[in-house]
Amino acid sequence: MKGYFGEYGGRYVPEMLQGELDALAKAYDQLKSTQKFKDELHKLQTEYNNRPTPLIFAENLTKRVGGAQIYLKNEGLNHTGAHKINHCLGQALVAKHLGKKRIIAETGAGQHGVATATVAAKFGFECTIYMGEIDMQRQRPNVIMMELLGAKVVPVKHGSRTLKDAVSATIRDWLQNSHDTHYIIGSCVGPDPYPRMNRDFQVIIGEEIHKQLGSLPDYVVACVGGGSNAIGAFYTFLDKLSVQLIGVEAGGTGKEFGYHASRFPDAEIGIMEGFKSYFLQDKDGNTAPTSSIAPGLDFIGISPELAELADSGRVQFERVNDNEALSAVELLARSEGIIPALESAHAVFYGAKLAKELPKDKVIVINVSGRGDKDLFALAKHFSRKSFGEFLQAEARGYDE
């Protein structure tokens, strides 16, 4: 059935939004095959967004690790520093064709909010971003960026004051304003058509990998939050059964609920945020607390398409913990001069560990979904705690004067 991946996906929303989602799905299905839409998207991807992003042979890392050849797909060189803009640009183009004037989105860590505010500025949309009050405190630099880009950032002050309350606030706004407002969802999650539409905007990652490598890799490794960079990197290879596909989840700091954000094997099937998939939930079906050093992986649910691919065994899921991810940031920085995002560092750690166990003729592609600039504060806390602390205190004194 359209909008389902096996039993997962679908559209579980209030009646009032069914019509809006029908209109969005219809418009997208019509637009995606027109040459005009393809040309507009291609122009944005190449001229504005710096695609194709490079695929490089990581010679130093390969030598250092010993074993299989490691290639890096550097999605960190997208405009705004991560793959997220791939689906934001696509959705903004659909919204323009639908005649919308306003964009809304929720954000947790602020990355999706920054990408949304960026495309809103580029397309001339009014933009409102909902963000939990606690997340606003934790991710202040991204709030500053969103406001600089012209977005209105609305603090969500009820519930846990984090991402899930921001999602509810965004849906409430959409219910009231859908006549002129498009909701940009930030991963391959949510009600149909979002999971398949965002997947279509991300498959360019895998298509480029295949073309740039000129042959099939043996492994593709990607981190998994909601699942957009992973399905984008994997999709081209789904029917090439010699290619092993590995999704890496956030192992956080422990195996108990509240200390990680790995859906497998702990999550249960459920319906939340408008779609059916695996969600981390307690025995009463309430959302379980999650945690990860990588804010983009800190999510209870997973793309319905990846849920189906997990059941079928086509995609294998592994966990990497916070400390391992931090070690991979340093490893990639020192060996290749590339500072990966903390999310991507989960994939780097697992890819390097895998390479060590494999013979030299095997090829592993690691999707480096983003660059580490956004993680400055988290990285500084870990790698240069004392000097950065002193710098912040000196800055604060400057404000007091």
Ligand SMILES: Cc1ncc(COP(=O)(O)O)c(C=O)c1O
């Ligand atoms: C750099 C980066 N990689 C990965 C992710 C995880 O998202 P997804 O699983 O949708 O690719 C995020 C989310 O914010 C991100 O910023």
